[in-house]
Amino acid sequence: MIDVINLSKSYGSLEVLKDITVSIKEGEKVAIIGPSGSGKSTFLRCLNCMEDPTSGSIIFEGVDIADMRVDINIHRRHMGMVFQQFNLFNNKTVIDNIMLAPVHIGLYDLRMKKIKNFFIRIRNVFARNKKPLYEIDTTKSEIKAKARENALRLLKRIGLEDKANVYPSTLSGGQKQRIAIIRALAMNPKVMLFDEPTSALDPEMVGEVLELIKQVAEEGMTMVIVTHEMGFAREVATRVLFMDEGRIVEDDTPEEIFTNPKNPRTKEFLSKVL
């Protein structure tokens, strides 16, 4: 699903990622672990081009999204991302946070279709071979109603439907992060990227967020998770990547990595954190 080929990233003279090649298949739950400064987050952020790779390519569904000529916004819609700091929109209520992107994109597509149809109609008056019009099967209000319905369904799923009309500043960290996750889910992504989703949470709120991520995983979503929660990585992941100094040092199943690590660097790291 995502093929990373010879990915390198450097900030000035500092080389953060060194020639990484890895392939992530559909349905896989990949956990990325490693010491801080090893490039885990940068690698994850390169997957949806939040950081532009210095060289190399990232093939997502057959398209090289690292290519600057590709309209990255279209491809990012299929890649949900969850941040360490939640990053809910502070000036929008919870439900608007969830609805914003689906509604905006729906309305934008509708408007573009209408504009294109307008020019096709003009063209068809003069041209001999008539071009077919784009089919328009929704209206503005229908798009909004559908997005609202979907948002409420997702909110109900995490038990926060009573918080639909409050602002994010009134919520706890765990609630914010769960809403950030369903905000990403509302776009019906094909892959979810989690950038240390529990690192900024109070210990008592970690559980509820991990529980939701686990549920999403069980539904068969492809996932890439950067995490420091080793127990969680072991339980949920189907594959673990251990990164150190900008390279993927070890790439194996969780059982192998956690019980029988081969690389000395992995052994050292795991002996410290476990």
Added chain:
Amino acid sequence: MLKYLSISKGYVMGNFEKKLAKFWEIFYEHDGYTKVLTGLNNTLYIAVAGLAIGIIIGTLIAIVEVFPKYKRLPRILNGFCRFYVGLFRGSPVVVQLLVAYYVVLPLLGTNLPALNVCVLVFGLNSGAYVSEIMRGGILSVDPGQMEAGRALGLSYGVTMMKIVVPQAIKNILPTLGNEFIALIKETSVVSFVGAADLYVAFSYIGTNSYEFMVPYLAMALIYIVLVMIIALLVKIMERSLRKSDRRN
């Protein structure tokens, strides 16, 4: 000394009622009040329209200035914006007004009413100041907000306009209120190009009644009251915009 003071005080106060009567005569019976109302209207029109233009221009310039500059086009636009800001912050608004009215307009060969020229000049001028205010506001918003918008597949511009700029405006509202107040007071120079503002109205009353004390005192009072009302409005607006910050 005491004697002098009491004499001068007596002189002033003794004449004050007479002056007030004269002022009232021109103000009420000789149509002075319609001139004052037009002046007030023009002053407010120039300030409000100028600020509106200023906010639009300022926002656009601020966005250009904070846009990442890997490519050539943003760099060229940025250079242009720097030049614009330098130009309009570098000279007094009176000079800009005179240049616009007596140099630029004849060169262009158009004949715009003085009032519209004033609106344009004040808009362009405050645009330069608002751009810096707005840039500070945009930089004060958490960069994570932009990242979250981009990660959802929204473009830079859409995220900017829907997420970042509204939060920036909330942060800079007190400063924008300041800018508006400064703008209202600066409009008192528009009579240089013949636009009828409050100053024109009251000096009309003054010249017709041969005394200037009461008219100019009234003018000062009107400005003060105007600014107080605006300060109050800004405060109310701020409170309503801050509602997303409150825990309820």
